[in-house]
Amino acid sequence: MTESFDASYDVVVVGGGISGLAAALQAAKNGLTCALLEKESKTGGSSSFAEGHAAFESDEQKKRGIDVTKAEGYQRYLDYSHWRADPAIVSRFVDNAATSIVKLREELGVVYEDVMITAPDQPEELRTWHMPEGEVAHVIELQEAEARRRGVDIFMQTPAKKIIMVDGKAAGVLAADSDGQEVKLGAKAVVIGTGGYAASPAMLDKYTKHAIGEKIINVGGPGNAGDGINMLLEVGALTNPNIGTALLFPFMRDKAIVSETNCAGFQPYLWVNKYGKRFTNEIAGLNFGHAGDIVAGLPDALYWTILGQEQIRKLVEIGNEVGLGIYINNYAKLPGLVAEIEADAADEARENVYSAPTIAELAAKIGVDPAVLTAEVDEYNGWCRAGEDHKFHKLARYLLPVEEGPFYAVKMETGIMITMGAMKIDDHWRAVDANDNPIPGVYVVGCDAGGMWGESYSLPIPGSANGFSLTSGWLAADDIAEKIKSRAL
Numbered sequence: 001m002t003e004s005f006d007a008s009y010d011v012v013v014v015g016g017g018i019s020g021l022a023a024a025l026q027a028a029k030n031g032l033t034c035a036l037l038e039k040e041s042k043t044g045g046s047s048s049f050a051e052g053h054a055a056f057e058s059d060e061q062k063k064r065g066i067d068v069t070k071a072e073g074y075q076r077y078l079d080y081s082h083w084r085a086d087p088a089i090v091s092r093f094v095d096n097a098a099t100s101i102v103k104l105r106e107e108l109g110v111v112y113e114d115v116m117i118t119a120p121d122q123p124e125e126l127r128t129w130h131m132p133e134g135e136v137a138h139v140i141e142l143q144e145a146e147a148r149r150r151g152v153d154i155f156m157q158t159p160a161k162k163i164i165m166v167d168g169k170a171a172g173v174l175a176a177d178s179d180g181q182e183v184k185l186g187a188k189a190v191v192i193g194t195g196g197y198a199a200s201p202a203m204l205d206k207y208t209k210h211a212i213g214e215k216i217i218n219v220g221g222p223g224n225a226g227d228g229i230n231m232l233l234e235v236g237a238l239t240n241p242n243i244g245t246a247l248l249f250p251f252m253r254d255k256a257i258v259s260e261t262n263c264a265g266f267q268p269y270l271w272v273n274k275y276g277k278r279f280t281n282e283i284a285g286l287n288f289g290h291a292g293d294i295v296a297g298l299p300d301a302l303y304w305t306i307l308g309q310e311q312i313r314k315l316v317e318i319g320n321e322v323g324l325g326i327y328i329n330n331y332a333k334l335p336g337l338v339a340e341i342e343a344d345a346a347d348e349a350r351e352n353v354y355s356a357p358t359i360a361e362l363a364a365k366i367g368v369d370p371a372v373l374t375a376e377v378d379e380y381n382g383w384c385r386a387g388e389d390h391k392f393h394k395l396a397r398y399l400l401p402v403e404e405g406p407f408y409a410v411k412m413e414t415g416i417m418i419t420m421g422a423m424k425i426d427d428h429w430r431a432v433d434a435n436d437n438p439i440p441g442v443y444v445v446g447c448d449a450g451g452m453w454g455e456s457y458s459l460p461i462p463g464s465a466n467g468f469s470l471t472s473g474w475l476a477a478d479d480i481a482e483k484i485k486s487r488a489l
């Protein structure tokens with residue numbers, strides 16, 4: 001069978017996030033011709049929101065006296081996933097992640113400002129979060145510029161539609177160009193890096209364990225609608241058993257990620273469900289991934305944070321208990337909170353912040369039985385006064401009573417940053433078929449690739465998703481170059 005193409009390349013990369021750009025750049029560096037297709041009008045996807053990426057035994061860690069070994073990283077991924085992660089994939093990432101740091105520094109001039117953890121009171125966290133100057137958005141700019149300089153053809157607003165297969169091998173990609181016209185690009189290898197399916201309510205319902213697709217608030221790339229996964233399924237690629245893994249977090253509808261009311265809403269103070277009942281140790285909020293998994297499973301996938309003036313004063317004058325990455329730093333004061341939360345409560349169109357002089361009146365506003373919420377707050381305040389939470393064993397320092405009005409209720413719903421772990425791959429980043437055989441020339445990277453995760457995201461190894469995406473991209477391109485040179489593709 002023969003196909004005719006509008007243009008031909010050694011490699012066509014689908015998706016212009018950190019994984020796709022890393023693949024394209026490395027392909028060009030390896031002397032291959034390459035085209036990169038991006039569905040949106042700019043590159044970056046969810047990567048452009050990321051702050052940093054994970055690595056192990058990197059020179060940036062060593063020069064800061066940080067000792068996180070590859071063996072420790074490897075073991076932690078497997079343990080955290082209850083050994084559902086694929087040891088071969090984990091090993092490839094952990095072994096090569098430090099090289100990614102050197103490559104970004106040497107090839108692109110990236111400067112690392114720090115290597116961090118994400119949250120307080122998480123003793124199991126590894127210090128792996130490498131923070132580039134200008135965050136990952138700047139890395140994306142540098143990657144794109146360098147890819148262009150090396151001759152990669154980058155096509156924006158050009159969604160790929162289909163992987164073209166000839167005689168069981170990848171032969172190219174069918175796409176729609178920026179005018180909506182079909183374009184066929186030939187390739188010896190196709191790299192799929194479309195960033196998962198966080199923007200597809202239907203796929204969220206199909207694959208995640210929470211059927212709340214329409215309710216979920218996507219803060220990541222708008223283009224991450226599972227296109228790559230669907231194209232891979234069409235060519236017979238196998239899904240990974242953990243295709244339903246997602247990085248969820250409690251988030252306010254119609255708010256920006258830097259909102260101080262939103263930050264108040266995920267503090268580990270007093271949380272109640274839609275019926276006004278406390279349901280967890282709120283310390284879960286120190287790991288927003290845990291908190292996201294919890295909120296997604298609650299009735300209507302929401303909770304209310306009940307705040308009194310004690311909590312407001314603490315947040316404004318002393319600082320938060322936990323921030324949100326570098327968007328809101330840990331322990332930072334929230335100087336704009338009072339103005340923001342009062343405006344939110346006064347906004348009649350907004351249905352996720354209410355204020356009232358008493359708990360009973362607040363309960364009525366949020367549709368909860370006043371007797372239930374009053375009893376719950378009274379019980380909680382009792383634990384706070386005793387300094388011991390006999391219900392959920394929250395650490396004493398987070399037991400701040402809710403006694404002084406006016407009180408606020410902030411509704412937290414389920415936000416999503418990314419899905420991950422979709423497709424089964426081999427340790428050369430190739431999609432595999434139903435018999436576990438690699439599909440020649442079909443590569444999967446970043447959030448479309450499985451193997452790293454179990455049922456939830458490994459936030460205690462911060463930077464894992466972005467680090468994996470970056471590293472998988474260039475490793476896939478190395479494998480392609482080797483196979484093209486040896487005429488295996």
Ligand SMILES: Cc1cc2nc3c(=O)[nH]c(=O)nc-3n(C[C@H](O)[C@H](O)[C@H](O)COP(=O)(O)OP(=O)(O)OC[C@H]3O[C@@H](n4cnc5c(N)ncnc54)[C@H](O)[C@@H]3O)c2cc1C
Pocket residue numbers: 014015016017018019020037038039040042043044045046047048049050051052053054158159160161193194195196219220221222223224225226227228257325416417418445446447448462463464465466467469
């Ligand atoms: C707010 C936020 C903060 C984050 N912070 C961190 C962090 O600090 N550390 C960390 O490790 N992770 C973080 N993440 C996750 C991280 O950004 C991602 O895991 C990772 O960067 C994904 O890279 P990717 O290349 O797989 O996908 P993306 O960067 O999402 O790129 C995929 C690209 O493919 C494009 N695309 C989709 N379909 C098509 C198609 N049919 N044709 C062509 N193009 C297509 C998309 O438009 C997109 O540009 C964060 C995510 C968010 C949302």
